[in-house]
Amino acid sequence: MNTVLRKLQSLAVILCLALAAPLSMPAFAVQPDEMLDDPVLENRARELSKGLRCVVCQNESIDESNADLARELRLVVRERLVAGDSDSEVLDYLVERYGEFVLLKPRTDGWNLVLWLSGPALFLLALGIGLVYVRGRATAAAPTEAGLSADEEARLKEILKDS
Structure with a gap:
């Protein structure tokens, strides 16, 4: 069955x-x-x-x-x-x-070529601007190599002793 x-x-x-x-x-x-x-x-x-x-x-x-x-x-x-x-x-x-x-698939010549290429070109332009912006922020936010001053080191030691 x-x-x-x-x-x-x-x-x-x-x-x-x-x-x-x-x-x-x-x-x-x-x-x-x-x-x-x-x-x-x-x-x-x-x-x-x-x-x-x-x-x-x-x-x-x-x-x-x-x-x-x-x-x-x-x-x-x-x-x-x-x-x-x-x-x-x-x-x-x-x-x-x-x-x-x-036409279901538009031709890629004349003014249509400008339209076909403008999308990738604008994407690359935006990517470049984004990279410049990110690099600019990264260098602006990077810590300086000078380190702590003598007063700052003394204050840090005092804070660490208290805790």
Whole structure:
């Protein structure tokens, strides 16, 4: 009876995992009528779609979004690929039309390079200022090497005798 119960429990766990597995996978919103007949172009379109932001959802790629605008963007990508555009030409076309916000990973050139480098630069600047401040405090708080004067030594001896 015990072994039968264990087998049922393990079967129930396997069944739950099998049912939950599809839920953990990303849901792709690409409809069958959007797909291209050429598998090479379709793969290129899917790769491009993964890097483009849905401007409605803002945190999903157009490949994952069910928004109408995402569908239109997927169709534009496929139209441009069928017309013979390269991947960079398709991206340039969409950036020209919607701005760089449409890219999930912003480009690292021009003014964006300044933005990408300003964070680490400011961190290094703050680290340098902090080190100078800490070293300045350490040298200001360091004890002098002169030691105690004769009066101070006498007073210390007197205090130690009393206790």
